[in-house]
Amino acid sequence: MATRKPLIAGNWKMNLNHLEAIAVVQKLAFALPDRYLDKVEVAVLPPFTDIRSVQTLIDGDKLRLVHGAQDLSPHDSGAYTGDVSGVMLAKLGCTYVAVGHSERREIHGEDDAVVNAKVLAALRHGITPILCVGEGLDVREAGTHVQHCTDQLRGALKGVTAEQAAGLVLAYEPVWAIGTGKVAGPADAQEVCAALRATLAELYSDEVAGTVRVLYGGSVKSSNVGEIVAQTDVDGALVGGASLDAEEFAKLSAIA
Numbered sequence: 190m191a192t193r194k195p196l197i198a199g200n201w202k203m204n205l206n207h208l209e210a211i212a213v214v215q216k217l218a219f220a221l222p223d224r225y226l227d228k229v230e231v232a233v234l235p236p237f238t239d240i241r242s243v244q245t246l247i248d249g250d251k252l253r254l255v256h257g258a259q260d261l262s263p264h265d266s267g268a269y270t271g272d273v274s275g276v277m278l279a280k281l282g283c284t285y286v287a288v289g290h291s292e293r294r295e296i297h298g299e300d301d302a303v304v305n306a307k308v309l310a311a312l313r314h315g316i317t318p319i320l321c322v323g324e325g326l327d328v329r330e331a332g333t334h335v336q337h338c339t340d341q342l343r344g345a346l347k348g349v350t351a352e353q354a355a356g357l358v359l360a361y362e363p364v365w366a367i368g369t370g371k372v373a374g375p376a377d378a379q380e381v382c383a384a385l386r387a388t389l390a391e392l393y394s395d396e397v398a399g400t401v402r403v404l405y406g407g408s409v410k411s412s413n414v415g416e417i418v419a420q421t422d423v424d425g426a427l428v429g430g431a432s433l434d435a436e437e438f439a440k441l442s443a444i445a
């Protein structure tokens with residue numbers, strides 16, 4: 190069986206200016222000695238305006254943290270005012286980029302086709318997508334959440350080769366648990382994460398499915414991360430609110 194190093198990724202959303210970002214990353218690095226980072230990979234996904242500062246700090250101080258972005262354009266360059274391309278993010282040393290976050294799907298109307306184009310754009314430039322899927326409360330109550338999430342996954346992976354799929358990171362983020370304080374139970378997280386992995390096995394192979402890290406996201410904090418990442422098919426967490434507090438983020442990363 191493949192061994193998957195857990196990943197804890199902090200999605201800062203539209204919070205922290207570039208000076209605050211530096212302070213948070215410095216504190217995080219201080220609180221996370223190598224013995225933890227040998228076991229878990231810790232990433233921060235700052236707003237675009239902070240990325241250069243975070244990159245300079247991580248590279249300059251040789252920190253063992255990695256950084257990424259929260260979104261990218263499906264296009265590489267051109268007349269797309271306000272957008273930021275994978276070419277630009279690659280130049281800023283981004284390892285990861287979140288794609289298909291529910292806030293992008295809801296607020297910016299991104300559908301599966303857009304998410305698919307963004308996944309392909311990230312892969313074109315050697316950036317690993319953290320592909321987010323998840324259901325709203327209505328879908329959860331209707332009991333069709335597994336189908337909903339696996340459909341989103343299939344839609345996002347059109348044209349993605351087995352070789353590309355092998356390096357992906359997925360994040361199961363039930364929309365009703367994001368920023369609400371409601372956490373899906375460990376068994377709920379396992380149910381969907383296992384179904385996502387089974388879908389990868391069906392689309393590609395068991396081998397590919399075994400390499401992909403599947404994260405859970407939704408009100409994760411140090412008090413609940415342990416039982417979530419203990420699930421067989423959960424390989425870490427995508428963390429929103431709790432990633433803004435360096436001490437809490439370090440604490441939950443150390444537990445994972």
Ligand code: PEP
Nearest residue numbers: 367368406407408429430
């Ligand atoms: C997120 O933004 O991806 C997220 C999971 O947020 P929170 O941890 O605040 O629920």
